[in-house]
Amino acid sequence: MTIDVYTPLLLSLLLGALSPQVARHLAPAPAVRALTAAAVLTAGATTWALVLLAVTLVDEAPPVVADASEDGKVLPEPVPEAVAVVALTVLAVAVCRVLRAVRTGRATRRALRRLCEGHRAGTELVVAASPTPQAFAVPGTPGRILVTSAMLAALRPAERRVLLAHERAHLAHRHALLVHAVTLAAAADPLLVPVRTTVSYLVERWADEQAAGVVGDRRTTARALARAALVSHRPGCALRFSDRAVTRRIAALQTAPPPHLRPVAAAVLALGVLPALGAADATGDLLHLLGSAVT
Amino acid sequence: MAGTTPRGRAERRSPGELESEVLATLWATDRTLTPAEIQADLGGGLAYNTVHTILRRLHDKGLVLRDAEGRRGAYRPAKNAAQMTAEAMHQALDRGPDPIAALQQFVTGLSPQEETALRELLGEGDA
Numbered sequence: 527m528t529i530d531v532y533t534p535l536l537l538s539l540l541l542g543a544l545s546p547q548v549a550r551h552l553a554p555a556p557a558v559r560a561l562t563a564a565a566v567l568t569a570g571a572t573t574w575a576l577v578l579l580a581v582t583l584v585d586e587a588p589p590v591v592a593d594a595s596e597d598g599k600v601l602p603e604p605v606p607e608a609v610a611v612v613a614l615t616v617l618a619v620a621v622c623r624v625l626r627a628v629r630t631g632r633a634t635r636r637a638l639r640r641l642c643e644g645h646r647a648g649t650e651l652v653v654a655a656s657p658t659p660q661a662f663a664v665p666g667t668p669g670r671i672l673v674t675s676a677m678l679a680a681l682r683p684a685e686r687r688v689l690l691a692h693e694r695a696h697l698a699h700r701h702a703l704l705v706h707a708v709t710l711a712a713a714a715d716p717l718l719v720p721v722r723t724t725v726s727y728l729v730e731r732w733a734d735e736q737a738a739g740v741v742g743d744r745r746t747t748a749r750a751l752a753r754a755a756l757v758s759h760r761p762g763c764a765l766r767f768s769d770r771a772v773t774r775r776i777a778a779l780q781t782a783p784p785p786h787l788r789p790v791a792a793a794v795l796a797l798g799v800l801p802a803l804g805a806a807d808a809t810g811d812l813l814h815l816l817g818s819a820v821t
Numbered sequence: 822m823a824g825t826t827p828r829g830r831a832e833r834r835s836p837g838e839l840e841s842e843v844l845a846t847l848w849a850t851d852r853t854l855t856p857a858e859i860q861a862d863l864g865g866g867l868a869y870n871t872v873h874t875i876l877r878r879l880h881d882k883g884l885v886l887r888d889a890e891g892r893r894g895a896y897r898p899a900k901n902a903a904q905m906t907a908e909a910m911h912q913a914l915d916r917g918p919d920p921i922a923a924l925q926q927f928v929t930g931l932s933p934q935e936e937t938a939l940r941e942l943l944g945e946g947d948a
Contacts, residue, residue, distance in 0.1 A: 637913045640909050641909050641910055642906075644905045644906070645902050646882060646883075649841075649882060650837050650838065650840065650841045651844050651845060652902075652903075652906060653844065653848050653898065653903045654903055654907040654910050655900055655903035655904045655906075655907045656907035656910060656911065658910075658914075660910070661928075672906070672910070673845065674907065675849075675903070678845050678848045681849070683846065683863065683864065684864070686842070686845045686849065687842065689845075694838070748942070749942070752939040754928045755939060756936065756939055756940065756943070759931040772928045773935045776939070
């Protein structure tokens with residue numbers, strides 16, 4: 527209990543630190559899947575570990591203390607009281623962060639629904655007659671692709687196919703859902719924020735690779751990204767500099783596609799299972815302690 | 822709706838995907854386009870008849886219009902819904918926090934150095 531309850535925290539740090547390396551050496555599709563699964567498992571385990579630590583405060587509760595002194599029992603204190611108080615505070619902050627992430631997700635979905643209003647079902651492409659170059663996938667069943675006329679006008683015919691194939695890949699592989707899952711994980715466990723950053727970059731890489739496959743030309747795919755980035759890059763434009771660095775994506779398209787290394791993906795997944803095991807073990811220990819205190 | 826496109830010639834593109842591509846082509850220019858011009862733009866060995874079928878389907882959906890005054894047989898995109906969408910999009914972008922920022926956007930911003938590198942990649946020099 528005193529050691530394994532902390533393993534989820536340690537492994538969160540490790541997963542966060544390793545995720546950029548995973549992104550560099552593994553094909554984006556398996557990397558996203560493994561990192562997302564590992565992050566969700568780790569966040570769950572971390573939250574549970576914090577609950578366990580906070581629960582140890584139960585021996586400070588007046589009725590429990592009164593009860594114990596009546597029976598002349600010494601209550602076990604598996605972790606220092608200060609640690610338990612910190613755990614409780616962190617837990618409260620995590621709950622607020624998760625609630626905020628859920629609300630943001632809901633607001634985004636609402637805004638997106640409004641964007642597609644007035645467009646009949648059965649059309650994949652929704653064009654916005656706007657001078658702002660912009661393109662994104664609107665998740666749903668079926669999903670849709672929203673592109674502004676300015677973005678379409680900036681691209682050459684083959685590059686427009688890249689754009690459509692890229693957004694289709696987001697929809698087909700449910701990237702919005704994966705990113706939302708890892709966003710919630712990072713909200714619950716801030717040590718996982720680097721994993722979130724990596725995954726949101728990697729889903730773009732995944733869609734780029736898919737588009738390159740559909741169009742059959744990595745060079746055209748790279749040029750489509752470059753042209754779209756350049757027209758979007760104007761003062762007063764809606765796009766901001768961010769971690770989904772488009773130049774890194776272009777550089778990746780100029781080299782051979784990254785390998786699908788199963789062992790690496792499996793190792794990342796194992797890294798997600800370990801904290802769950804640690805938390806489970808700690809739970810067993812705490813139950814045992816409480817059980818022996820009660821009887 | 823689906824299934825009327827002759828298979829094989831259309832590469833693995835589904836009718837829905839082809840509709841998107843034809844619509845994107847029409848939106849990419851201010852001019853009206855004839856089916857032959859669209860066919861040339863799309864490439865990939867797409868049959869003229871296929872383009873025609875797709876245009877008719879887009880027309881039935883009210884997404885494209887036949888050019889009445891100008892060139893015979895030419896098409897242009899219908900603007901009404903697209904203008905509404907643009908308004909809704911700008912409203913969403915102007916209202917902070919930006920809900921679209923949370924999405925997977927096709928591209929994101931650039932630093933000045935990155936801009937130069939990308940211009941070189943496209944062979945535009947320092948335009």
